[in-house]
Amino acid sequence: MSRFLVLTDDLGFEATVRAAVGGAMVGSIHRLAGAAVRLPPAELLTRSGGEPTDVVLVGPDVDREAALWLSTALDLQHPDVSVVITAVSDPDLVLRAMRAGVRDIADPKADPAQLRVLLERSCLTAEGRRRQQGDPSRSDRGRGRVISIMSPKGGVGKTTIATNLAVGLAKIAPMGVVIVDLDLQFGDVASALHLDPEHTITDAVFGAAAQDSMVLKAYLSVDESGVYALCGPRTPADADLIGPGQIAALVAQLAAEFRYVVLDTSPGLGEHLLAALEQTTDAVWVCGMDVPSVRGMNKALSVLGELQLIPQGRHVVLNFADRRSGLSIQDIESSIGFPVDAAIPWSRAVPLSTNKGVPLLADRVRDGATRGLEKLVRRFDDDSSKASGRGLHRREVVS
Ligand SMILES: Nc1ncnc2c1ncn2[C@@H]1O[C@H](COP(=O)(O)OP(=O)(O)OP(=O)(O)O)[C@@H](O)[C@H]1O
Ligand SMILES: [Mg+2]
Incomplete structure (x- = not known):
């Protein structure tokens, strides 16, 4: 079961993600090169070996515009997948990210514990959206x-x-x-x-x-x-x-x-x-x-x-x-x-x-x-x- 697709060439960042997830959360991590951010969403999601993806986590080294574009496309085509980008946040970025359907912004300096909290929340959102899609009565679970x-x-x-x-x-x-x-x-x-x-x-x-x-x-x-x-x-x-x-x-x-x-x-x-x-x-x-x-x-x-x-x-x-x-x-x-x-x-x-x-x-x-x-x-x-x-x-x- 794959939950995290990490797009980055930064191996230090990958190590932080692995430390955040390791042992404490269910599911595995697939890392792809940062350039994968430009793949069409459907193709990107098959790169996790056919396993379902809950969260696409974009590393701090990846082009910001491409990441926002990917998020917009995923939000429309696969709204159950949460996108998290890694960047120093500012009000302008927050607004653009929100419009692009980004689920959260991780601080590039976040330690594994902080990152774990954020990833857990993103997984919950993904699960909630999936439940809602499968349940036309739109149950209250997963709502804010x-x-x-x-x-x-x-x-x-x-x-x-x-x-x-x-x-x-x-x-x-x-x-x-x-x-x-x-x-x-x-x-x-x-x-x-x-x-x-x-x-x-x-x-x-x-x-x-x-x-x-x-x-x-x-x-x-x-x-x-x-x-x-x-x-x-x-x-x-x-x-x-x-x-x-x-x-x-x-x-x-x-x-x-x-x-x-x-x-x-x-x-x-x-x-x-x-x-x-x-x-x-x-x-x-x-x-x-x-x-x-x-x-x-x-x-x-x-x-x-x-x-x-x-x-x-x-x-x-x-x-x-x-x-x-x-x-x-x-x-x-x-x-x-x-x-x-x-x-x-x-x-x-x-x-x-x-x-x-x-x-x-x-x-x-x-x-x-x-x-x-x-x-x-x-x-x-x-x-x-x-x-x-x-x-x-x-x-x-x-x-
Ligand atoms: N703990 C406090 N100490 C000092 N001043 C306060 C305190 N809490 C609120 N005020 C001041 O009291 C005034 C009224 O507060 P506020 O507008 O939040 O109340 P409100 O219940 O929203 O009012 P309304 O019913 O008109 O909407 C404001 O000027 C606010 O700065
Ligand atoms: Mg008031």
Whole structure:
């Protein structure tokens, strides 16, 4: 069984790949000369001795343009094969690679352990796509996690948390994260990520993009951290043109393409959020450390419970956490009936980052807010949550 086709003349790179795969992963490696990148895809795939290939890994020495061309062709003709290129990443390359259907970009200096994680993910994608091809009902296995950031109250930090989560996740899954601004009337994801999008969600839900994921991908913007973004409509009136069914279809389309789909939402339980919740795997509840916030959250949980729309994954984030607020974490936990998973204290750095359009996790700021946000990100990192033992909940402490 062949899983990896490595195109390179660089024997040092081949040795790193062999060390990454050796013993820890199932399947074998076939190396071909870098020039094989120019072969037609069907012919290339027969060079693995007729065995199926999960991942085509292009070495750092291979011509970049030819690699992108090969990826585009494979994406169209053999979408179940994942392509990984090896290059020093930059936003321009990330965008072009994404458009070419490249699954991941490996750092030329990656050590075997880092490369193994990346190859495992690429194999999972290949397996997921193969399953979907064989199963017309398109089972949910192999689809990305859809994370909705929600709160019944406004101004509690949803956009701050959504954008930071997306940036943090992009470090775990480069090119694997898309953020969607579902605050259709007054969303500010574009400003929080310092983007001036050429296309918005309006373009994405009408016309060709709704039928074709390749077109949809071309409508995404990309920020400096490599996060893909679908920003809100240009005017609040445009929001009325978008129906809940279109949102549900859009989220499903993105979840088939990305490992993480982060949804920033408007306050409350509007129809667009309810449509998105049907696709949501994880809800991040953002709660302020005040009685109206906690009451609002209880009411929202009870309504969603009745509608059977509470997503399976549940994460509670306490924002503006402050020991002197008159409420303790224990008070809040016993009121909502769930543990608080991350606490983010008030931090001067946060409004500063909002105003600059650079999320804290994309900057070098180190403070309590950064630590709280990083803790939240780790909850979605399968490797790190396995290592730390997900079942053990340690109570948050606020300073
Ligand atoms: N932990 C924090 N410390 C200090 N300021 C914060 C913190 N979290 C958020 N803010 C600031 O609070 C303001 C509101 O945050 P944000 O826009 O993320 O909230 P929101 O829930 O998305 O609001 P809306 O409901 O209007 O969409 C922003 O100016 C942000 O910089
Ligand atoms: Mg917001």
